[in-house]
Amino acid sequence: MSRDNSDRTLARRTLLRGAGAIGATLVCTGLASASSGDAQYLVSTSNAKARQRIERAGFTVRHVLAEGSVAVVTGPAGATDELRGIGSVSAVTRDVTVELSPPEVDADASSTPGEDAALRDLQWDKDLIRASEAHEVATGDGSRIAIVDTGIDLDHPDLGNVNEDLGAAFVANDDVPEIGPGDSGYHGTHCAGIAAATGEVGVVGVAPEAELVPIRVFPADGGATFGDILKGIDYAAEIGADVANFSLGIPGVQQPGADLNKLKANVQRVFQSAVRRGTVITGSAGNDSGNLQQGGGFTLPNSVPAVITISATSPADTLSFYSNYGTSDIDVAAPGGWYETIPRTLGETGEPDDIPYPFNGVLSTWPTTLDSSVELPGYDFISGTSMAAPQVAGLVGLVRSLDADLNANQVESVVERGADLTDGKSGYQFGAGRVDAKETLSLVDDT
Template identity: 45%
Template sequence: MTHYRRTVLKGIGSAGLIASVVGTASAGSGDARYVVTAGGGAEKRIERVGFAVRHRLADGSVLIVEGPADEGSALKSVGGVRTVARDLRLAFEEPVLETAPDTEDEALYDLQWDKQVTRAGAAHDITTGEGATLAILDTGVDHDHPDLTPNLDADRSRLFRAGEIRDGSGEIEVPVDRNDERKGTTTIEAPLADDVYGHGSHVGGIAAAPRNDAGIVGTAPDASLVSLRVFYYDEVENEDGELVSSLTTTTADILLAIDFAARMGADAANMSLGTPPLPPKSRSEGMHVAYQRVIQSATRRGTLVVASAGNAETDLQHGGQYSLPNSVPGAMSVSATGPNGELSFYSNYGTGEIDVGAPGGAYETTEKSLSGETEWPYPTNFVLSTVPPEYYGGQTHAYFIGTSMAAPQVAGIAGLVRSIDPDLSANRVEQAIAHGAVGSNGRSSPDLGAGRVDALNTVERVSDGR
């Protein structure tokens, strides 16, 4: 197989949806948007002081509220209101290392070391995830990709934009050149939940690409994929002070998507996105509390929330740093491993912060990852999955690395578990995945938590009632 090095290399890093704060979000009317946590009866009191409650999440304990930007103090003083935070506008930081192979018509399973080390192929002799639903909260999932379309549930897919939930088809903005944001965007007619960048399609393929000889196979190849697109193009100011079209989202959009995944009965909600490490003092602030309430509500309703641990090479155990949403109690936090089962050079880690490790690509060092002298030489030690050919020079598959690639391995295993026992609670599904992991004694490992996931071990244990 021939690989061509159409490589984007802006310094060594990883492919992950790291969202940096670029300001506060406003409603279309010009009002401010707030994320409010509240107790019983607060909703009516909020409306009586002139604010509009647009969405109720987590049984009404989290509210998306719109109103005057200069009246936040009035909102905080309403009886029953616990925390108030302006909705944050977040910008996607682009992947800095990726490469696309020339796939032609070749079958690609031999290049999927991630499925080989997790023994996904053998697990498929027991279950393929049929009947399970995996929600992908991301940049969208390609609706026309031959390695995705058979499993994509377009009817349940949605776009979450500026505090609104949208379905169907319409005009969407896509990049003129995904590698140069200065070239701006163009508008096309497409499903609103279609992929506008490539990251979400890559994630979706890892989780549930079908077995149809179109290229790769996902961890749960007969599970349904639902695209919950939370990233979209909008104008932001770059570091040079220029207004450019950039992938953005808001905290409210992400929270709405988590809640929607639970409402529609998704077995797992994959969140290959997150913030950079945050200071410990912000754990008690409104956004952290809102994430915790919404994620724990989703878990109670049966949806396992799987989150990438982040790519900042940071110890999340010491110094009190954390990241969202993976550090929230209730989310299953996933670090990244390479072909040898060791922690990848970019992955966050920390005892109590990592639940399991999973293949995300690359080795322990940058040099080893880019070497041609390893068992899986560059770029094959990255994770191969699906991408929209219109953004990748006609190529249908590409190699990425990141904890973004690790999380959907786990979401796929959750789909396998639920296909065996649909009545298992989300907590029991998480426990099954942790107990089936290998390479770690209990939950003591700062790198891998309970260990690196093993699909075959997990489904065998569930099938045997263990």
Template identity: 40%
Template sequence: MSPLTRRALLKGVAGSTVALGAMGTATAADDREQYVVTASGTGALKRLERSDAEVVASIAGDTVHLVLATEAADIEGISGVASVDPNEGYRLLGPAKRATSTAESLDDQYASLQWDKMAETTGAFEAHDTATGAGSTVAIIDTGIDEQHPDIPAVMEKGRLFRADGLTSPDDDPTVAGDETIEANLHPDTEEVEPYVWRGPPETRSQSAADDVQSHGSHCAGIAAAKDDIDADGVPEDLGVVGMAPDAEAVPLRVFYWKRFEDYELDGDADGEVEETIPVVTTLYTTDFDIMSAIDYAPDVGADAANMSLGGGVVKGSAHSSGEHVAYQRVTQDAVERGTVVTASAGNASANLQQGGFYTLPNSVPGTLSVSATGPNNELAFYSNYGTSDIDVGAPGGGYETLEKTLAADTEWPYPTNLVLSTVPPDLNDGLAYDWYAGTSMAAPQVAGLVALIREVAPEMSAKKIQNVIERTARYSTGRSSPKLGAGVVYAPDALEEAQR
């Protein structure tokens, strides 16, 4: 295997959660601004519809709306409107790329490399004697899922592409059916000037709307639900890796898309001085309303879990009262009430989310199951965020307590095998179908898959009770308020036993 530089590892490992960087308010084709509006009741919605503003879509029981208006003042004075916030747009900050690859990872003969599913960590292999997620559904809110990958049971017809500007939709709708063929943007075949920022206009190809356009979503889907096939004679087919819930359906809810921007200012140093202005760039992009819409949609397709391996930067707690936070909370809690457990990565900034009142969206929103990342020894990984009362549980995300130990060759799981092996689209990875990633992105789908196992043995259990079972049966924590692991590292055998009681 070829060695990686320290910088490359920091890019590939510490940045493997989809981190978001603000890019201002999203706009409509006619240059009106997009706003996320919270307004309860049919009366408020009717007043919005009668105003000069345009209500494009409504979610969370018609309490959260995407509204087009010339300015916020056009909406704020309407009776019943509680908050008006710009529909913030984001590009990816840290690349969700592989750290490195090995030739062996091209050939469930890979079970011996899946430390994240072994008895010492999550106990997934043992749990499969009891449940495999049959009849359960996991929604992956991400970059899509590879439609052609033989090891991921992606259900494209239940999937969706969420794009608030409607540019991909034939009828300008902010959602597109997952199995509808569209012209999808990909990054240009040119130089990458910053993580996820490429010179020039995007390349395009025809594909299903919910098909993966990057790789991150497919990797998360494999962790949660990669197949464990048995042929007609009962012989394992030995294909790739095994997910936490190998018989669960994986539904792609794509919220990221490659978007063209003009006059992009490339920072030259840490002080933010502009090195150059690039006439045209293409970057992976999403908005608040895209993410909220996907959360809201997950219960509609019967998702037992909706996984969000994404998150914004660490912000001060005073923003807890913002309309953006309130909107995320309404959407998330509504999804939970409708039966979907919402799992979310805690983020990779090595940040203490408790001291000083910091938090991140969407994992810090009440109602989500916030997941920190651990390594093969069940210790917090060096990049993972942490914080008392902010982390609910830990799960395998890859790497050790320090970068140096992660890179070392003399540990029980030497680099890169201490990262998490899962599925990636071969057509986006030079023919590679499996690869090593690390991040809290890899930890959250472990928990989403566990939800699917629990729902198989306890189909009537509420989302809140499932979360309680997962927390009560977690291990390696001194209590449910550990700043690093919350209730502990999830453990599937005990969770299933508890759920069956």
């Protein structure tokens, strides 16, 4: 596809209904309940006897996480104090339900890629991080990437590296149990392709020979519970995943006194346990243009030390206008799509060689059962920090394929040292910098 704007007329369009309309974010919709109608709780425990004591008290333990230190428990509403009174229980928090908020873009692009277009040529994101050059050194062979999300399209021709047998679904109120780890929406399939599409037909991921494991935590209609999201991360560590990607985060910058802060300790316990077991965790920074470095603000689940938190960059290597930022949270940046302003994204301002909308989003795999907005069945462009995080997950797969013995902290270190655009880990927009796959791999032997 030509990237020359001279033969296009880009219609004036409304890009966003709100900041949460990029890629997909999570909207907190209320307190979590199990399919039985019982309330769901996150329970911190101090020893292995807690589960038996909780069950003897009449509660049900759905998941045991973080090597036994966190339990997802269901029981009557209003039983927080009763649970706290059980021996070996140190803290109790009501779980919450979160739903994906899909993009709401009203656009009418005047042209689409031709029938014979080479889709790799549309993957500007892979050019920026020098993925093709990195593939001369490593392709991810032998590494395992878990996608904790809506599942993955198990029939996509560019996702033939999915391990369906290891795939799992952890969904409290599952309305599509028959699909197992298949995609209940679109988000997980898009993230999976960014990380590790094989390039068999249309697009290539950062680690095209890595193994993908789909871990579905969302029903087709409704929300995921934090308990199930945490179970997905815990399961990724249990099966020895080299990296677990979650492109999920509650929108808005939370303040230290917020109710959601009560969940933070359990998130940290589960994530730190996964990291101890060798699984690197990559997470999206959030799409609220939010400042995470002032006043103790945070987002969940990514604002814990165990996560590599990733901001989103544009085709011009600028911070995408929607991306959260802040030295306290951002570890590295990666291509997520769109430009630093809405007018430049729409082509109303900018440079002559800017990529036109919607092609300045990130192209990746799309469920074959859904329509493509650019009339490319099985592929579509969307943008967000959701798209930035799996770029880094794929890079972790490349690193681990070169040296499987590196621990999670060593992997994060080499990714940060290989990043570009900033001097050291100090940039409030990009952390250590925008990732560079070729440079990162050149540093693995020195780690």
